[in-house]
Amino acid sequence: MNESVKPIAKAQKKERTGWHSWRWLLARRTAQIGLLFIFLTGPWLGWRIVQGNFASSEWFATVNLSDPYIMLQSLLAGHMLSTSALTGAGLIILFYLLVGGRSYCSWLCPVNIVTDAALWLRDRLGIKRDRAFNKQTRLVILIASLLASVTTSVIAWEIINPVTLLQRGLIFGMGMGWTVILGIFLFDLLITRHGWCGYLCPVGAFYGIIGRFSRLRIKAVHRDACEQCGACLRKCPEPHVIGPALRGNDNSFVVSGDCINCGACIDHCPNDVFELHFRPLAWPTADHSMTEKTPR
Amino acid sequence: MAENKQPPTMQISEKRRELLKTSVRAAGALGITWLALDTAAESAAGAEPQALRPPGALDESSFLSACVRCGLCVRACPYDILSLATLDGPAELGTPYFVAREDPCRMCKNIPCAKACPTGALDSGMTEIKEADMGVAVLVGHETCLNYKGLNCSICFRVCPVRGEAITLQPHTIDGKQRIIPTVHSDACTGCGTCEKHCVIKEAAIRVLPRPLGLGEAGRNPSGRTG
Numbered sequence: 336m337n338e339s340v341k342p343i344a345k346a347q348k349k350e351r352t353g354w355h356s357w358r359w360l361l362a363r364r365t366a367q368i369g370l371l372f373i374f375l376t377g378p379w380l381g382w383r384i385v386q387g388n389f390a391s392s393e394w395f396a397t398v399n400l401s402d403p404y405i406m407l408q409s410l411l412a413g414h415m416l417s418t419s420a421l422t423g424a425g426l427i428i429l430f431y432l433l434v435g436g437r438s439y440c441s442w443l444c445p446v447n448i449v450t451d452a453a454l455w456l457r458d459r460l461g462i463k464r465d466r467a468f469n470k471q472t473r474l475v476i477l478i479a480s481l482l483a484s485v486t487t488s489v490i491a492w493e494i495i496n497p498v499t500l501l502q503r504g505l506i507f508g509m510g511m512g513w514t515v516i517l518g519i520f521l522f523d524l525l526i527t528r529h530g531w532c533g534y535l536c537p538v539g540a541f542y543g544i545i546g547r548f549s550r551l552r553i554k555a556v557h558r559d560a561c562e563q564c565g566a567c568l569r570k571c572p573e574p575h576v577i578g579p580a581l582r583g584n585d586n587s588f589v590v591s592g593d594c595i596n597c598g599a600c601i602d603h604c605p606n607d608v609f610e611l612h613f614r615p616l617a618w619p620t621a622d623h624s625m626t627e628k629t630p631r
Numbered sequence: 632m633a634e635n636k637q638p639p640t641m642q643i644s645e646k647r648r649e650l651l652k653t654s655v656r657a658a659g660a661l662g663i664t665w666l667a668l669d670t671a672a673e674s675a676a677g678a679e680p681q682a683l684r685p686p687g688a689l690d691e692s693s694f695l696s697a698c699v700r701c702g703l704c705v706r707a708c709p710y711d712i713l714s715l716a717t718l719d720g721p722a723e724l725g726t727p728y729f730v731a732r733e734d735p736c737r738m739c740k741n742i743p744c745a746k747a748c749p750t751g752a753l754d755s756g757m758t759e760i761k762e763a764d765m766g767v768a769v770l771v772g773h774e775t776c777l778n779y780k781g782l783n784c785s786i787c788f789r790v791c792p793v794r795g796e797a798i799t800l801q802p803h804t805i806d807g808k809q810r811i812i813p814t815v816h817s818d819a820c821t822g823c824g825t826c827e828k829h830c831v832i833k834e835a836a837i838r839v840l841p842r843p844l845g846l847g848e849a850g851r852n853p854s855g856r857t858g
Contacts, residue, residue, distance in 0.1 A: 377706060390725075391701035391749045399749050405699045409750060412696035420699075420749045475657055479664035486665075487672035489695040494671050494724060499700065503715060503725055507702050510717020512724075 350566030351605045359598025366442045374506050388503045389443070390493075391420060399423035404541040405499075408484040408491060428545060434596070436546025440532060440539050441597035445501045449516055450532050453523035466527045468534040470575070470593070477537035497531075498538045529572050532595075539595075546592035552614045553589040553600060555580040560606040567600035567609065581608075588614045675723050680841040682721040682728035683822060685713055686736060686763035687745035687754035691841070697752035700725030707747035710737050731824025731839045736765060738792050738823050761793060766822030767845040768798065768815045772836025778812055779805065787813050787826035787837045798826060813837065817846055 350356070374392070376382040386393045391401040401423035409416055416424075431439060440447055483491035493499065497515050504512040523530045532539055555561070558581050568574045576591040577600060601609045672695075680691045685704050688694050704727050705713040712734040716722040721730075729736060738760045745753040757763070768787070770776060777784035778800075791798045796819040803812045813826075815837075824839040839845070 386706040386747075387701040387703045387749075390699040391703065393703060393747070393749070401699070401701075401749060406750075409697060409699060414693065414697040414751070416697075417749060417751045417755070420751075423749065469653075469656075471657065472660065475660045476664050479661055479668055482661075482665045483668035483672050484696075486669050487676060488692060489672035489676045490699065491668045491672045493700055494668070494675055499725065500718070503700060503702065504717065507705065507715040508717060511719040512717055515718065 349562070349564040349605045350569070350603045356602045359602045363442050363597060364448070367445060367448055370443055371445060371502070371505060374502075378506065388499065388506050390499050390503070391423060398426075400427055402499075403428050403545075404538055405490060405493060407541075408481060408493070411481055411484040412488045412490055413485075431542060431545045432549045433551060435549045435551045435594070436542040436544065436592055437539055437595040438546075438551070439542045440536075441595040444498055444538070445505065446498050446516070446519065446536075447532065449501070449520050450523045450529070453520045454529065457524050457528065462525065464526065466530075468527065468530075470534065472534045473537050473540035473543075476535060477540040480537055492537060496538065498536065533572060543592035546594065547590075549592075550613045550616075551596065551611060553580065553594060553596065553598075553609055554612040554614070555587040555589075555608050556610045556612070557606065557608045558582075558587050561608050562606060564605065566603045566605060570599040570603045572597065572599070586614075588612070678723075679844060680722070681844075682716065682726075683731060683736075683766045683824065683839060683841065684722075685727055685729070685744045685753055686738075686742055686760060686765055686821070687748075687757040688765070689752055689754070691843075694726070694752055695723060697750050698726050699750055699752075700727075701749065702727070703747040703749060704744040704753060707743040709739065709743065710734065712736060713744065729824070731766075731822075731827040732835055733828075735824030735828045735839075736763075736821075738763070738821065761819075761821060763821040763823070764842060765824070766839040766841045767817045767820050768822065768824075768826050768837055768839050769845045770813060770815065770837045772832070772834070775832055775834070776813070776836035777832065779810060781808065781810060783811060784831060785811065785813060786829050786831055790825050790829045792823060792825055793819050793821060797821070817842075 373384055374388060376384055377386055383396055384394070386396075389402055390405050391399065393399050399419045399422065401420045403424040406416055406420055406424040480492040483489075495515070497519055500512045501516050504510070519531045527534065555577075561581055567577055571577055572595060573591070573593040576589050576594040579591070580587050580589045596611070598611065601607075601611070676692050676695050684691075684694065685708075689697055700715060702715050705715060712729045713727045714720070714729070715725050715727055718724055720728070722728040740760060742757055742760055742763075745757050746755050747753075748755055773779055785800055788794075788798045788800050796816065798813050798815055798820070800811045801814045803810050805812075822839045822842070826837045827835045827839050830837050
């Protein structure tokens, strides 16, 4: 696009290539598409593994799982949810407390496939334009959606939520919903790198809050081996989360709730610095601004 | 907020000023986003409902606070009549509805759709399908209905699952001629849409409408004379 801006000599930068650099990406895609397929076995094949969609689903005709963000909006809108929905939302919160809040984004969310495709094409076409927003914008949208749920008695974000729109559309019929998804694709492609997921999506922001307290995290286990080649930072969708893990004094875990546990850093680090680990239950956090729970 | 009153003197450190700036900016962004979402949600809730909801649905405004648009009712329907609205659909995005003319509610005795609802947007405790209130049938085509023309079509009366209660045939004199007119009794009509589905003419003369659209209500017109 902008030809005056020359790409910095990328060829000299180290990063792993070959199929080893695809392992986590492949695993994520398999999970994302596999889960969609499991949902689709209902309408396509008549199997009764799971009914419904991400908003609320019933597994094996017994267990309900529900999206806690939508359930929270419903509660705020003044509806007393049934116990099965509340339990379902509780199970999801517990699950993400275990596996990392925004694992939702990278391992399940179908919009992630769209935005990753936009990112791939953006890099392929050499599009440099990148209108940055404040990282907290999504948090602002999250709070606004909760407030609007209170003031209007409507589950506010579901009026437009592209995440459920895409997933529901794939399972129940898309209609004109593809225009919203195309909009996100073009936004990520032409205007802002990682624009939707990185700055705007309140669903990610919600799971990010769970993520601040969750256990399964990226750890810079072999950070002594780091040559500062920057491969992880170039590939990471939320690069600000890596620094504290590589250089922080307190520990070598990625502590920020913004980390989506996608494993791009593991995939691309030429020195195998990163691994996925369970973090201990109690520990001094390196990120005081995020988890101001215990008084110093 | 106390910092707000202070004049921008040197006492306020650079850091503090920065904090103030970002918080004002965040508050502004929050206000705008809230307003936008509020307006959108308000217009969604305020719109006259056009689509027919599954049996046991809460009234429209409560429904939008309760329905999470998961589609479990859609899957539970053994006749597959329900759809989730798309962006260009007749109901709010993702909410369930059915189109009577295409596929009416068969009024299953065990009401599987309502039972499947995980949130209570559909009343899973409903036991009697005849108490359902999906809408109300209205004979809208007085110029097209065959009974008005003097034929004894009466198909709507004969297919009605709440037979003899929701629709009865009443003798009327129209233009000086004796006619037998299908007449809907709104207290017994469940809005299942079977009459609309089976109306024999090209565009149905009898239609099921959401109750607020289909019925009048006695009392003084609030937008009329105030005297």
